[in-house]
Amino acid sequence: MEDKITVKNLSKIFGNNPGKALEELRKGKSKDDILGEMNHKVGVHEVSFSVRKSEIFVLMGLSGSGKSTLLRLINRLHEPSGGEIIIDGTDLTKLNKKQLREFRRKHFCGMVFQNFAILPHLTVQENVEFGLELQSVDKETRAAKALEVIKMVGLEGNENSYPAELSGGMQQRVGLARGLAVDADILLMDEAFSALDPIIRRQMQDELLEIQDRMQKTIIFVTHDLDEAFRLGNRIAIMKDGKIVQVGSAEDIISKPADDYVKAFVEDMDRSAILTAASVMHPPEDTAFIGDGPRTILRKIRKKGLTGILITNTRKELKGYVRAVELADYINQHKDSENIPMDEKLIHETAATDQNTPLSDIINLYTEHEYGPIAVTGDDNKLKGVIVKGAVIAALSESYSHPENGKSLDKNL
Amino acid sequence: MFSYRIPLRQWITTVVEYLERELGPAFDGFSAFVYFLVDNLKEGMLFLPPIVLILLIAALTWYMAGWKNSIVAFLGLLLSENIGLWEAFVETLALVLSAEILVVTVGLPLGIWSARSDRFNSILRPILDFMQTMPAFVYLIPAVMFFGLGLVPGVVATFVFALPPLIRLTNLGIRQVPIELVEAADAFGATEMQKLLKVQIPVARPTILAGVNQSIMLGLSMVVIAAMIGAGGLGEDVLRGIQRLQVGQGFEAGLVVVILAIILDRITAGLGVRKNAAK
Numbered sequence: 055m056e057d058k059i060t061v062k063n064l065s066k067i068f069g070n071n072p073g074k075a076l077e078e079l080r081k082g083k084s085k086d087d088i089l090g091e092m093n094h095k096v097g098v099h100e101v102s103f104s105v106r107k108s109e110i111f112v113l114m115g116l117s118g119s120g121k122s123t124l125l126r127l128i129n130r131l132h133e134p135s136g137g138e139i140i141i142d143g144t145d146l147t148k149l150n151k152k153q154l155r156e157f158r159r160k161h162f163c164g165m166v167f168q169n170f171a172i173l174p175h176l177t178v179q180e181n182v183e184f185g186l187e188l189q190s191v192d193k194e195t196r197a198a199k200a201l202e203v204i205k206m207v208g209l210e211g212n213e214n215s216y217p218a219e220l221s222g223g224m225q226q227r228v229g230l231a232r233g234l235a236v237d238a239d240i241l242l243m244d245e246a247f248s249a250l251d252p253i254i255r256r257q258m259q260d261e262l263l264e265i266q267d268r269m270q271k272t273i274i275f276v277t278h279d280l281d282e283a284f285r286l287g288n289r290i291a292i293m294k295d296g297k298i299v300q301v302g303s304a305e306d307i308i309s310k311p312a313d314d315y316v317k318a319f320v321e322d323m324d325r326s327a328i329l330t331a332a333s334v335m336h337p338p339e340d341t342a343f344i345g346d347g348p349r350t351i352l353r354k355i356r357k358k359g360l361t362g363i364l365i366t367n368t369r370k371e372l373k374g375y376v377r378a379v380e381l382a383d384y385i386n387q388h389k390d391s392e393n394i395p396m397d398e399k400l401i402h403e404t405a406a407t408d409q410n411t412p413l414s415d416i417i418n419l420y421t422e423h424e425y426g427p428i429a430v431t432g433d434d435n436k437l438k439g440v441i442v443k444g445a446v447i448a449a450l451s452e453s454y455s456h457p458e459n460g461k462s463l464d465k466n467l
Numbered sequence: 468m469f470s471y472r473i474p475l476r477q478w479i480t481t482v483v484e485y486l487e488r489e490l491g492p493a494f495d496g497f498s499a500f501v502y503f504l505v506d507n508l509k510e511g512m513l514f515l516p517p518i519v520l521i522l523l524i525a526a527l528t529w530y531m532a533g534w535k536n537s538i539v540a541f542l543g544l545l546l547s548e549n550i551g552l553w554e555a556f557v558e559t560l561a562l563v564l565s566a567e568i569l570v571v572t573v574g575l576p577l578g579i580w581s582a583r584s585d586r587f588n589s590i591l592r593p594i595l596d597f598m599q600t601m602p603a604f605v606y607l608i609p610a611v612m613f614f615g616l617g618l619v620p621g622v623v624a625t626f627v628f629a630l631p632p633l634i635r636l637t638n639l640g641i642r643q644v645p646i647e648l649v650e651a652a653d654a655f656g657a658t659e660m661q662k663l664l665k666v667q668i669p670v671a672r673p674t675i676l677a678g679v680n681q682s683i684m685l686g687l688s689m690v691v692i693a694a695m696i697g698a699g700g701l702g703e704d705v706l707r708g709i710q711r712l713q714v715g716q717g718f719e720a721g722l723v724v725v726i727l728a729i730i731l732d733r734i735t736a737g738l739g740v741r742k743n744a745a746k
């Protein structure tokens with residue numbers, strides 16, 4: 055897919071002489087040295103990644119890992135100390151003040167701030183209209199748009215309230231509405247849901263996913279909530295000490311954590327909701343064709359040391375499951391004949407699911423069907439893979455197999 | 468101690484004379500403008516029958532500061548009229564208001580400028596410090612030098628004297644606007660002007676208005692002193708009371724100054740609060 059934003063070696067160092075500090079870092083000095091000797095704080099250090107068009111890209115990490123700093127670098131609220139930010143082919147770091155302003159108006163005036171940053175002297179409606187007003191959109195259009203997003207975030211009825219009269223969660227939604235009101239193709243959201251209670255938070259997440267579906271914006275979303283990250287993010291970047299340690303889909307991160315830090319991070323995660331059939335299935339090697347005949351099938355089962363096998367036709371369409379015990383009985387009953395046909399009764403209906411089913415649902419399939427593994431099929435009923443019970447359990451328990459990591463990280467947190 | 472006396476006076480006289488010669492027309496123009504301002508304000512207010520103006524002021528006080536303050540204002544104004552100090556009252560009010568108009572026109576831009584430029588701020592700050600340590604009546608001297616005696620130097624001295632707090636508080640107010648609000652404006656692509664008009668000034672408004680309040684109160688105290696250079700108004704009555712040892716007359720005029728001070732204070736203090744409270 056097309057890249058919307060490409061960031062190369064982007065750094066932000068807080069201090070009077072960031073260039074020098076960056077050089078020292080390159081020479082191998084540590085961040086603590088830089089802080090101790092030069093009194094410069096490293097916010098983000100030589101980070102590179104791309105965000106694809108119309109995806110939700112989540113930045114995640116512990117407090118102080120540099121998420122907000124990185125987000126603010128992307129629209130140059132923070133002046134980069136080094137590196138490039140390329141959006142739709144334009145290098146943002148090369149723009150002058152005026153060009154930057156135009157660029158922000160066109161591409162990403164949608165920004166939602168961690169600390170809300172709504173204007174105390176304006177009503178909810180006026181706050182939401184703020185971005186449009188700056189662009190001199192006429193009054194009616196502005197009001198109509200504002201009302202639409204105010205409804206979207208569930209603030210209708212509060213249009214004329216002042217921020218001081220609203221709860222924290224409501225203020226956050228004003229900031230959210232303000233970011234959504236403008237027609238920007240990039241939306242930068244910094245912990246946009248952090249002050250909301252769980253139910254509204256969930257609603258807002260759904261709302262965001264729906265907006266994303268409908269409007270195809272490119273969204274960079276900062277959060278330190280793992281569930282939120284996995285729920286929203288097409289891809290997730292995990293940050294630590296101003297660096298990105300891993301970028302990938304939720305599944306990548308859970309099933310192949312890049313290091314112990316990431317592993318510890320995802321440990322508390324409800325893995326069964328994130329991991330899908332695709333991540334635990336085996337390739338469909340251990341299957342038999344329906345035309346093979348009972349004896350060949352039984353031999354295959356025995357050779358592999360199984361208790362049964364999935365049966366497909368030659369087009370790899372799933373037919374069902376055959377148990378070794380029953381098959382052996384059947385062959386015994388007909389031991390005189392050379393060529394016995396396969397009896398339909400031997401083929402049991404089997405649990406089938408598609409690749410994207412989360413493990414939590416797959417566990418239910420086990421309880422519904424007595425025998426056999428779970429077949430993973432595509433839309434065309436073709437067999438894509440096989441899930442055996444052991445694989446699911448192993449995947450779910452992986453997180454508990456490294457208790458020592460969990461402890462050491464707890465101390466650091 | 469030394470036989471040589473540094474010719475400071477001569478230097479200053481030379482400078483002033485030079486300025487008068489070179490900038491004469493500008494001074495004359497400014498002088499005419501200030502006179503026009505004060506005179507029109509005063510004549511305008513005196514044109515109304517006292518009771519009408521009294522009711523107008525009382526109504527304004529009510530609107531800005533509630534009915535209790537309004538009653539105080541109403542009774543105070545009636546008293547002022549009753550003891551024959553109405554014209555002096557109006558004159559003083561006109562002086563204060565004209566000076567404040569100048570203060571706001573000059574002070575607001577300077578305050579904004581110093582909030583936006585650290586360098587300008589670092590130049591202006593010691594000047595303001597110096598201005599505020601000078602005794603009030605010292606301001607009369609340059610005013611007299613450039614504008615002679617009368618209304619105009621009175622307004623000019625008042626203006627200069629009352630200027631620092633507005634500049635300071637405007638500067639402070641804008642600098643105190645939370646950085647994230649300015650960043651929000653930036654993120655949404657605001658121009659410098661939009662940032663100033665839609666974010667910084669409105670958010671700094673209460674502080675700026677506190678500056679207006681302070682400068683008005685300082686202005687009032689100066690206007691009374693300016694009677695020494697013939698600015699007229701209530702100060703003249705106070706001064707006459709002192710010079711002739713007429714305790715009663717001096718006291719009366721002083722009381723009316725206090726009444727004016729209370730009214731001005733209540734009205735302008737209400738400015739900062741009202742907008743947010745009423746909504």
Ligand SMILES: Nc1ncnc2c1ncn2[C@@H]1O[C@H](COP(=O)(O)OP(=O)(O)OP(=O)(O)O)[C@@H](O)[C@H]1O
Binds near residue numbers: 095115117123168
């Ligand atoms: N304006 C600043 N001046 C100096 N240091 C800063 C500044 N902003 C951020 N930092 C430092 O940069 C680092 C990263 O901060 P940042 O705000 O990006 O963290 P974060 O990941 O967003 O944390 P949180 O989850 O708490 O919001 C921190 O060590 C912080 O102290």
Ligand SMILES: [Mg+2]
Binds near residue numbers: 121122123168244
């Ligand atoms: Mg942050």
